[in-house]
Amino acid sequence: MWEKLIEAFANFIHSSGLYWLVENFSDMGYKNLIMIVVSLTLMYLAIKKGYEPLLLLPISFGMLLVNLPITFIMEGAMTQIPLPDGTIFEFAGTKIEAAATFAADGPETVAYILSQAKEIPGGLLYYLYYGNKLGIFPPLIFMGVGVLTDFGPLLANPKSFLLGAAAQFGIFLAFFGALMLGEFFPELFAFGPKEGAAIAIIGGADGPTAIYTAIKLAPHLLGPIAVAAYSYMSLVPIIQPPIMRLLTTKEERKIKMKQLRPVSHTEKILFPIVVTILVILILPTTAPLIGMLMFGNLIKVSGVTEKLAEVASNALMYVITIFLGITVGATTSAEAFLNFETLGILLLGLVAFSFGTASGVLLAKLMNKLSKTQINPLIGAAGVSAVPMAARVVQKVGQEEDKSNFLLMHAMGPNVAGVIGSAVAAGVFLSLFLTA
Amino acid sequence: MAEWLEEGLVGTINGVGTVFIVLVLIAIVISLFKYINKINISSFFKPAVKKTLPGEGSQTNDAIHSTPEVSEEDDAQLIAVIVAAIAASLETSSDQLQVRSFRRINQTNTLWNRR
Structure with missing residues (x-):
């Protein structure tokens, strides 16, 4: 005993x-x-x-x-096959997969496995992760984002779209950088065009878009990409202001912009419908992201589906956030995270963010020179999306020069245009590399 | 040209080009929106439930600003009631709150009878 x-x-x-x-x-x-x-x-x-x-x-x-070791919380199903000599053979996969693997040994083996083997289900997070793996969670979050987004400032000043587009330039620069790292240091960074595209979208400063693209193009890099994207988004108030100050003069930062025209209810209703049709006709791959974003917005602005809007932007969004967050975190196992590629991703993400900010500000400067009405170049920085943080940063940097300058609403235009811009950029990458 | 360079250039030009074309196209369409208000098809799109939103139309705006029949004394009473209700819901006392301005909106369907 x-x-x-x-x-x-x-x-x-x-x-x-x-x-x-x-x-x-x-x-x-x-x-x-x-x-x-x-x-x-x-x-x-x-x-x-x-x-x-x-x-x-x-x-x-x-x-x-x-x-935490040997929890198997992110491991898939396992099949235990009892062998004739009494030992147990463990197969990593479901019973059907085991039978298919040994199909070459003849129908008796398949029948034996199907009748005798025991399938042990996978871990909790493995199954929750399917919402990410199948590309379901990020578009649902985007629906909630759509409810919470006010496209009014953008409707009042359609020129903001140019700034939202310019700030996506950082994405493509980072894409270039990723290909370069993969070419010159192949033993450290296994970055091809798919990986490059997934990493570059970090510069879109949009969590759901980055996660969606990573899942579709480079799922093995999802953990580091998501961590980099959200870390940089929270660091927007630190990363952006020095770049903004460097590229603008004191006078430019002091520019006060003309008040935005009021936007009618009809325009607000038409906007999500028109954008959905236009963008998805041109880029069908953006349907999940743009489609859900605009649907979310429509159920709010229509004024007849308040309950739907409320659920999409509150209860549902928080439920999905929990599942998405915890399972994205679960992809950061030690072997997937502790390598040079993660460092490369962090570096490229910063490049994408910084150059996105810079190109937004530079285009806004140019527009200020060419346009009849004055444009404060600072609002270009908000084009990187990161709603509404980037717009708040613009407001803050503007007020450092002139306490009476209120740029927030003007910055919201490029800010929400950036959301559409990065979704379009993601759509371009998906259409280029998803099947390649 | 090296393969990676070609791939990078194709991706970048394609990407920047498409993003600009799509967003400029939307911008052009949206800039036409301002004429919508002039043609006045807005009544067509008004939701079944009538609500007053800021800037919705001149007619409703007039309704918001013109409430002459309410006397100042009534207003004072109303403000007192509103402040008391807000204070109760925030679990604070009414002297912690300050009413800077208030206006009446013509909202016939309130939260209470909405479904």
């Missing part, structure tokens, strides 16, 4: 994560430990510093869960 007790205790110890960590420390364990520290740091930033807490907190917690 005593021996049995000791044996049971030893088995218990051996099956613990702590034992695994000690046993495999020099091999894998230290990496898990680093990732746990990273996840705790992100949690600290989310809770204490308030950096995008709605997403960073679920992401960091998913990161923690998946890096």
